[in-house]
Amino acid sequence: MRTAVPAVPQYIIWRDERKISNRNTPPTTQTQTQIAHKKYNTRNMKFITTNFVKCAVKTCDSSVDAFPLQYSDCQIVQEELEYNPEFIVHMLERLEWNAVVKVARDLGNESLPPVKPEGLDPIMEDDQVILRDLHTLLVETQIVEGKMVCRNCEHIYFIKNSIPNFLLPPHLC
Amino acid sequence: MSRPEEIAPPEIFYNDSESYKYTSSNRVQHIQAKMTLRALELLNLDKNEPHFLLDLGCGSGLSGEILTEEGYNWLGMDIAPSMLASALDREVEGDLFLADLGNGIPFRAGTFDAAISISVIQWLCNADAVGNDPKKRLMRFFNTLYALLRRGGKFVAQFYPMNDLQTKQIMEQAKVAGFAGGIIVDDPDSKRKKKHYLVLTAGQSDRNLNLAGAQMDAPEQRKMSAKMKKKMESRKDYINRKKETMRRRGRVVALDSKFTARKRRPRF
Ligand SMILES: C[S@@+](CC[C@H](N)C(=O)[O-])C[C@H]1O[C@@H](n2cnc3c(N)ncnc32)[C@H](O)[C@@H]1O
Ligand SMILES: [Zn+2]
Numbered sequence: 222m223r224t225a226v227p228a229v230p231q232y233i234i235w236r237d238e239r240k241i242s243n244r245n246t247p248p249t250t251q252t253q254t255q256i257a258h259k260k261y262n263t264r265n266m267k268f269i270t271t272n273f274v275k276c277a278v279k280t281c282d283s284s285v286d287a288f289p290l291q292y293s294d295c296q297i298v299q300e301e302l303e304y305n306p307e308f309i310v311h312m313l314e315r316l317e318w319n320a321v322v323k324v325a326r327d328l329g330n331e332s333l334p335p336v337k338p339e340g341l342d343p344i345m346e347d348d349q350v351i352l353r354d355l356h357t358l359l360v361e362t363q364i365v366e367g368k369m370v371c372r373n374c375e376h377i378y379f380i381k382n383s384i385p386n387f388l389l390p391p392h393l394c
Numbered sequence: 395m396s397r398p399e400e401i402a403p404p405e406i407f408y409n410d411s412e413s414y415k416y417t418s419s420n421r422v423q424h425i426q427a428k429m430t431l432r433a434l435e436l437l438n439l440d441k442n443e444p445h446f447l448l449d450l451g452c453g454s455g456l457s458g459e460i461l462t463e464e465g466y467n468w469l470g471m472d473i474a475p476s477m478l479a480s481a482l483d484r485e486v487e488g489d490l491f492l493a494d495l496g497n498g499i500p501f502r503a504g505t506f507d508a509a510i511s512i513s514v515i516q517w518l519c520n521a522d523a524v525g526n527d528p529k530k531r532l533m534r535f536f537n538t539l540y541a542l543l544r545r546g547g548k549f550v551a552q553f554y555p556m557n558d559l560q561t562k563q564i565m566e567q568a569k570v571a572g573f574a575g576g577i578i579v580d581d582p583d584s585k586r587k588k589k590h591y592l593v594l595t596a597g598q599s600d601r602n603l604n605l606a607g608a609q610m611d612a613p614e615q616r617k618m619s620a621k622m623k624k625k626m627e628s629r630k631d632y633i634n635r636k637k638e639t640m641r642r643r644g645r646v647v648a649l650d651s652k653f654t655a656r657k658r659r660p661r662f
Contacts, residue, residue: 264482270469270489277493277500279534288502306648308467311444315504315544344637346646384478387471387493387500391525394497 265298265363265383271324272316276371277378277387286373289320292327295367295380302361306343306352309359313341325358397556403522408453408474417454417480426512429589430460433510433550436578436593438604441465442632445507448542450495450551451514453477455486461510462487465629469506471495496531498538505542511551515592519560532564536571539596546599549573551592561590568594578605 275281275288318337325333338355341348369378369385376393379386398407408416416422439445445466449458452470454477461468468488472478478490493500496518518535519528539549555561561577568575575594581587593603637647 264485264487264489266489273501273505274491275500275502277498279498305444305467308444308446312446317502344633344640344647346648349648383482384490384492387491388473389494389497 265365266380266385267360268362269359272320277389278374278393281373284373287371289324290369291372292324293368295328296365298363298365299361304356309352309355310341310343399517399520404517405474408477410476413476413480423456426456427460429512429552430457436550436604437508437548442629448506448509450511454480455484457512458486458488495535498534501542503541504544507544508547509549515551515553532567536568540571543596545597547596549594553590555590
């Protein structure tokens with residue numbers, strides 16, 4: 222069964238009309254304060270990854286607070302990437318939607334629908350709007366810099382130059 | 395020649411200059427590509443389905459690039475910042491994480507369909523910091539890997555064991571973590587070309603590992619059934635057939651995009 226999902230794009234955290242698709246023409250202005258424009262086509266941490274990564278500390282393994290991490294001071298970019306509806310549908314099933322909503326809220330978006338859209342078919346025209354929105358949110362929205370904190374042990378993980386750092390200090394290994 | 399693991403810890407050994415030397419060498423590129431393709435062959439994933447893969451010790455993304463070309467989405471982890479920096483420079487497609495595999499892999503249960511690791515896990519057998527216990531690190535590695543794979547998920551790792559003891563140690567910890575599987579040796583008679591692949595499954599899989607060529611007595615080639623043929627059709631045929639069925643049922647299907655089952659750049 223399909224959940225009733227509004228046809229208007231609800232999944233976009235930041236609508237950036239000038240997604241970066243050409244590394245040679247860095248955009249000059251910003252549409253919103255939170256959106257940074259990238260000079261290079263390097264990859265960053267995709268939004269979808271926030272739905273999988275948890276605290277690396279062993280004593281947090283069984284804690285329900287070790288996922289999702291809490292995101293703050295994040296610099297976000299949007300980058301145009303190949304639309305692959307089959308992949309979105311494939312991944313949707315394993316997403317924890319509550320965590321999607323929670324992290325989106327950390328990043329400043331309060332308007333995601335509370336229920337996971339279901340029954341989407343990558344080949345059906347009717348489903349393309351939602352699938353494209355999900356693609357923009359999950360794959361094209363990326364974190365370049367920021368902080369992730371474990372709600373259980375309060376360890377801070379940093380995302381720097383597009384790369385999240387999960388190395389642990391000796392006392393946490 | 396001594397083994398890299400005996401020279402320095404990985405994050406030190408793979409510094410800027412070594413990372414550059416490694417990544418720009420045609421010979422290295424070729425070997426890593428070949429081993430990655432072999433690992434994929436062993437994984438035997440269904441080409442008609444998308445997959446989310448984990449590349450453990452992804453380095454500068456030589457293995458990851460093959461994954462992209464073969465149509466997989468992936469995420470890579472490595473302990474060497476210089477290697478990850480080259481991966482960024484080379485604009486690989488996967489997310490990159492800086493992490494030590496010996497401290498565990500921080501993903502929640504059932505995240506990945508499969509995992510590969512090319513020329514990495516022998517490093518885990520080394521105690522390169524005070525208080526490092528290889529056995530404990532291997533244990534943490536395999537335990538967290540088992541958890542983050544979907545049930546029936548598979549892991550193939552090409553590695554360079556220093557000796558039989560290392561191979562045994564690795565197998566033992568994998569087994570304790572719950573994996574089933576073993577070691578495949580390609581070109582066992584050539585000292586130079588000989589390659590070890592650890593092949594593991596996490597729980598029952600509906601599609602087995604492809605161990606063809608590894609078995610002594612390969613089963614006879616049987617005639618293809620209709621079901622088999624359906625399995626063999628290309629991804630594009632498959633999508634088009636699915637679309638045609640829907641059209642016949644009077645449903646509106648999405649137009650073929652320029653990306654519909656796009657053919658990837660051929661290797662070599
Ligand atoms: C020979 S390179 C292979 C890189 C890549 N898989 C390829 O095929 O080109 C070995 C990599 O393993 C990484 N490595 C070694 N020990 C590691 C550890 N404990 N955690 C994460 N990565 C590690 C090294 O930093 C290095 O990038
Ligand atoms: Zn924690």
